[in-house]
Amino acid sequence: MDATKTRDHLHELIDVLPEDELKAAQRFLEFLSGLDTHPAILAFENASIEEPESDEIELIERSRREDERGETEWVSHEDAERILLGDER
Numbered sequence: 227m228d229a230t231k232t233r234d235h236l237h238e239l240i241d242v243l244p245e246d247e248l249k250a251a252q253r254f255l256e257f258l259s260g261l262d263t264h265p266a267i268l269a270f271e272n273a274s275i276e277e278p279e280s281d282e283i284e285l286i287e288r289s290r291r292e293d294e295r296g297e298t299e300w301v302s303h304e305d306a307e308r309i310l311l312g313d314e315r
Contacts, residue, residue: 243251253264278286292298307313 240248240251256264289298301309
């Protein structure tokens with residue numbers, strides 16, 4: 227099938243699509259064409275890389291120093307969940 231016939235067939239398929247499938251077809255065709263305009267993708271592509279704030283850097287450095295001195299308390303996932311959610315199992 228040549229490109230013109232293929233395009234014509236695609237148009238015919240679009241014309242008979244159920245209305246509730248049109249958005250899905252649009253997203254898929256945008257994806258295939260490279261023109262995907264999903265808001266999440268656009269936000270990711272346009273996001274700027276922010277440098278950490280000085281207080282964030284200090285917290286990271288302090289945590290590293292505590293870990294080096296053996297002062298870090300490790301908590302399992304289950305214990306953290308119980309502590310944070312107040313679940314007394």
